[in-house]
Amino acid sequence: MALDGADRGPITVTSGELGARAGFSQQAADRYLVDLAKRGLIVRALAARRQSIELTPAALELLQGEYHLYRRLFEGPSRVRFEGVVTSGLGEGRYYLSQPGYVLQFAERLGYRPYPGTLNVRLEGDALRTAGLLKHWTGVRIDGFEASGRSFGGAQCFRARLNGHDGHLIHPDRTHYRDVVEFISSDCLREALGLIDGGRVAIELEES
Structure with missing residues (x-):
């Protein structure tokens, strides 16, 4: 059909x-x-x-x-590349990435402790469709947990490079935006790469 x-x-x-x-x-x-x-x-x-x-x-x-x-x-394993535009989030990334329940898992499973904050990249058109392929990939699982009387959701992480800088795309189980991906790294990418809202970035991934 x-x-x-x-x-x-x-x-x-x-x-x-x-x-x-x-x-x-x-x-x-x-x-x-x-x-x-x-x-x-x-x-x-x-x-x-x-x-x-x-x-x-x-x-x-x-x-x-x-x-x-x-x-x-x-x-063999897929390789994808797409571009998007840097955008500001709601500041939730800093809060979540600072939670000990996540920090310990990142250190054990990703091999580093991410800078407390995600870099948000807005996608559209072909880039949005390409990023959608990741739902069929097997990423590094970050488990949800409970702390201080509330629950924190899990996520999948995919090794990636943003403008040549190593890190991971993180896809939370609970996400508010379909057209935004979040990138984490050991560095503050806005400072390390001189990024500002509205600037275009390229993200590359290879399936593990």
Whole structure:
């Protein structure tokens, strides 16, 4: 269906046509489509003789994950590069990165204690889609914990370079922004690299 354009918009097709392409009966194709709709992978609108089918974002994410697995199998670990714009956050990074429950894990699992604060980079367009591939990567896990009567969420960290400077992208389990990635390093990158809000930076990652 994706090859027929259902990833870009609704396509019109019969169950018999889909079954013939996939090598099974019309009845089996109908059951398959019903199951896909129940799982939230397609939007299906029935008409008199034909039907309209469109893949949902969940289906596209599933396909992207399959593509990533096959690509790694045949081509090896992925490398990605994207650019974004430095932006100020709400100051939460400094608070969270100063928590002992995180600091100890960073030192043990990343090999350094990050500067208490994240560098926020806003993405758009192709850069946003490229960064989305990381959800299919296996990062370094930072576990959540409880302290002082409150819970702190976990995160995934991915080794990366920002303008050639080593560090990690950190992807919290609880995140407020879909279009912003956070970078951590042992240094204050704004000072080390002379960064200001609105400046463009390049981030490079290689799958481990």
